[in-house]
Amino acid sequence: MPHIEIRDISLIYDTPSGSVPGVQGVSFSIEPSEFLCIVGPSGCGKSTLLNIIAGFLTPTGGEIKIGGKIITGHGMDRGVVFQDFAQLFPWRTALGNVAFGLEMKGMGKAEREEIALQQLRLVKLEKFVRSYPHHLSGGMQQRVAIARALAYNPAVLLMDEPFAALDALTRDDMQRLLAEVWRETKKTVIYVTHNVAEAVYLADRVVVMTPHPGTVKIEVPIRLARPRDPLSVEFLDYQKELLRHLGGGAVKA
Amino acid sequence: MHDVVPASAFVPLAPGAPAEGEARWRVFARTAFPFLVVGLAWEITARLGVFPARLFPSLEEVAYALVRLTVAGILPHHAGETLLRLFAGFSIAAVMGVAIGIAMGRSRRAEDIFLPLVSIGAPIPGIAYAPLFLLWFGLGNFATILLVGFASSFAVIINTWTGVKAVKEIWVRSAQSMGADNQRMFRQVILPGALPYILTGLRLGMAQAWRILVVVEMLAGVQWGLGWMIFGARELLNTDVMLAGVAVIGIIGLILEKHVFQRLEDYTVVRWGMMEQ
Numbered sequence: 001m002p003h004i005e006i007r008d009i010s011l012i013y014d015t016p017s018g019s020v021p022g023v024q025g026v027s028f029s030i031e032p033s034e035f036l037c038i039v040g041p042s043g044c045g046k047s048t049l050l051n052i053i054a055g056f057l058t059p060t061g062g063e064i065k066i067g068g069k070i071i072t073g074h075g076m077d078r079g080v081v082f083q084d085f086a087q088l089f090p091w092r093t094a095l096g097n098v099a100f101g102l103e104m105k106g107m108g109k110a111e112r113e114e115i116a117l118q119q120l121r122l123v124k125l126e127k128f129v130r131s132y133p134h135h136l137s138g139g140m141q142q143r144v145a146i147a148r149a150l151a152y153n154p155a156v157l158l159m160d161e162p163f164a165a166l167d168a169l170t171r172d173d174m175q176r177l178l179a180e181v182w183r184e185t186k187k188t189v190i191y192v193t194h195n196v197a198e199a200v201y202l203a204d205r206v207v208v209m210t211p212h213p214g215t216v217k218i219e220v221p222i223r224l225a226r227p228r229d230p231l232s233v234e235f236l237d238y239q240k241e242l243l244r245h246l247g248g249g250a251v252k253a
Numbered sequence: 254m255h256d257v258v259p260a261s262a263f264v265p266l267a268p269g270a271p272a273e274g275e276a277r278w279r280v281f282a283r284t285a286f287p288f289l290v291v292g293l294a295w296e297i298t299a300r301l302g303v304f305p306a307r308l309f310p311s312l313e314e315v316a317y318a319l320v321r322l323t324v325a326g327i328l329p330h331h332a333g334e335t336l337l338r339l340f341a342g343f344s345i346a347a348v349m350g351v352a353i354g355i356a357m358g359r360s361r362r363a364e365d366i367f368l369p370l371v372s373i374g375a376p377i378p379g380i381a382y383a384p385l386f387l388l389w390f391g392l393g394n395f396a397t398i399l400l401v402g403f404a405s406s407f408a409v410i411i412n413t414w415t416g417v418k419a420v421k422e423i424w425v426r427s428a429q430s431m432g433a434d435n436q437r438m439f440r441q442v443i444l445p446g447a448l449p450y451i452l453t454g455l456r457l458g459m460a461q462a463w464r465i466l467v468v469v470e471m472l473a474g475v476q477w478g479l480g481w482m483i484f485g486a487r488e489l490l491n492t493d494v495m496l497a498g499v500a501v502i503g504i505i506g507l508i509l510e511k512h513v514f515q516r517l518e519d520y521t522v523v524r525w526g527m528m529e530q
């Protein structure tokens with residue numbers, strides 16, 4: 001049974017200047033522990049879709065099942081990482097941020113800090129446990145955000161372009177780190193990006209969306225052994241294939 | 254002779270003790286400078302005899318009045334009573350203001366009810382309510398404290414409301430996805446997220462509380478208080494006493510600012526990088 005089933009999801013935004021479609025009739029499913037990337041041109045509705053899966057937005061049509069049950073809102077079975085560095089709570093240290101979900105679960109201080117420390121170790125930030133977010137670089141903040149989303153052990157990790165605002169070098173490091181974290185934790189991941197190389201590097205399968213109003217254009221399984229070599233011929237072939245589906249030069253690798 | 258230079262000479266100057274000491278000296282100089290200028294201008298005006306000496310005492314006379322009244326225990330008594338009323342009134346404003354402001358920021362219905370009232374009430378000078386409060390609640394401390402609390406709550410309400418509206422949606426969503434219930438969302442996210450604005454509101458509320466309290470002490474028929482002392486001294490043309498009272502208000506205000514509000518800020522929003530120092 002697939003872990004997540006997305007069936008015919010649509011959402012129409014009501015704005016003062018009329019209704020704007022966010023996404024239109026999106027359907028696909030994700031297997032347990034699968035790493036799924038969603039790519040699509042800017043404004044096609046990737047964030048909208050992710051926010052619906054996270055339960056922050058209610059779709060105007062369709063339904064989403066996680067583990068066979070229809071979702072009705074946000075829940076602790078899903079961890080979310082956004083693009084915006086500001087997602088961390090500035091008033092909490094890295095450790096305090098990561099422990100937040102466990103605290104909400106009612107776990108005792110010693111225990112939750114122990115787990116949070118493990119998570120920070122997983123993203124290689126054990127030296128910055130007591131730092132406040134504004135003293136961390138963008139890449140470090142995003143690593144804290146990933147640790148925070150993993151700490152309370154949700155089965156699903158939802159990520160919306162978490163590395164898009166980082167410089168290219170840091171971004172490569174972060175992708176490698178994420179691939180490692182995923183290999184160790186075996187979460188089901190839905191990862192939104194409009195970077196084709198990133199999708200080929202990370203994904204088991206890539207869902208390509210059409211331009212706005214977005215729907216699924218095609219699904220491309222990436223059959224490459226890990227760790228993947230971004231300079232291999234096969235890797236570049238996949239990139240070309242995805243770019244072709246996206247409509248040529250519209251999206252930069 | 255000079256060819257052996259200690260390695261440390263090449264280490265760029267770290268922001269160590271001497272630099273910090275200088276910075277502190279500078280901060281002090283910067284703080285003191287405007288007072289020196291005003292004091293000097295005052296002293297010159299007093300010595301030139303532009304006004305009759307009775308109406309424009311020199312700083313020396315004011316300082317003397319300050320010491321005399323302090324030693325006699327009169328000034329501390331006045332200041333103590335005023336401070337009690339100030340804190341009682343301000344506490345009402347802080348608690349009510351933050352509560353109403355948060356309710357307005359979080360609930361559409363609370364906003365619909367309170368916003369028109371606050372918009373009308375805020376621009377009216379607090380002292381305009383004084384006759385009403387004194388008629389309703391009688392002369393004395395009760396009416397005074399209530400009025401101080403009422404008049405200074407507006408600044409707290411408006412700033413808290415703005416602050417709650419400015420809490421980032423992404424914090425709320427993150428907290429929701431991590432299972433925060435309403436109460437924890439309030440305590441762990443909304444309150445700290447709105448804190449920079451709340452602190453500003455409290456600061457403005459405190460200033461407002463001072464302003465209204467000093468005047469109301471005159472009207473409320475209380476026996477002690479800095480406002481009472483200042484206005485009482487006016488009857489007898491004791492300008493040195495009046496100025497001593499004004500100076501005490503200024504000094505207390507400065508102490509509250511430096512040792513309460515700034516400390517609170519340094520410990521919270523500045524430490525968290527939510528506000529520049």
Ligand SMILES: Nc1ncnc2c1ncn2[C@@H]1O[C@H](COP(=O)(O)OP(=O)(O)OP(=O)(O)O)[C@@H](O)[C@H]1O
Binds near residue numbers: 014023042046049
């Ligand atoms: N809050 C909103 N109100 C109205 N319209 C919106 C809102 N959010 C998004 N939209 C519209 O919905 C469409 C999809 O937006 P969305 O943010 O999901 O795109 P995206 O694929 O994530 O884009 P990007 O790659 O730039 O992040 C866009 O046309 C956008 O204008």
Ligand SMILES: [Mg+2]
Binds near residue numbers: 046047048160
């Ligand atoms: Mg987006």
